[in-house]
Amino acid sequence: MNKKQCSIIPFLIFILIFSLCFSVSCKPAEETSNEEIDTEESQGEAIEKEDAEIIEESNEEIDTEESQGEAIEKEDEEIIEESKEQVPLPSAEYITGLFFELINDRRITEAIDMMTNEMAGDDASKQAWGVHFNAIKSINVQSIEPYNEEQWTDAKEVFEVTLEAYVSSEAKDAPIPYYGWHDNPNIRWVSVEKDASGFWKIAALATGP
Secondary structure: OOHHHHHHHHHHHHHHHHHHHHHHHHHHHHHHHHHHHHHHHHHHHHHHHHHHHHHHHHHHHHHHHHHHHHHHHHHHHHHHHHHHHHOOOOOHHHHHHHHHHHHHOOOHHHHHHOEOHHHHOOHHHHHHHHHHHHOEEEEEEEEEEEOOHHHOEOOEEEEEEEEEEEEOHHHHHOOOHHHHOOOOOEEEEEEEEEOOOOOEEEEEEEOOO
């Protein structure tokens, strides 16, 4: 072995030792890096799972609120339906008295609205009724008595109504002078009929039975 070869051997040994040390030091770093990546992935999966659970809980809360809303609406509908069944509609006698009360209070349009379509007629007929009722300065019910009850039905009743009425002097020139109103008391036979909704309406206003 010459001097040149002897000088190379220590160099090779140095290189070998350095390589071993480098590989040993790098391996833990790689493992640490891999562990960090695994940890980050696990944390990411945990966050996604937590988000999914939060969304699921939110959906359940929404479903619960919708169910509660539907239950409240159904309960309100039932209450309204029960109220309709419990509160009776105004009687035919009450409607008869209210009709003349509206005329006396000058609420002519409302009085005409309480008449059946057949009695009120078309717009021209309603206007004529309006002229008639406006000519009445005052009208008050003295009594309301059932008339011919044996002929009553579930949808029709008749009353004999005694009235005290005062009409404008201008009504003397009406097609029927004073629209048929004379010295008090004035008696009218009022027919009342139910409409399709079950409400009583004034169907006829006659001077005789």
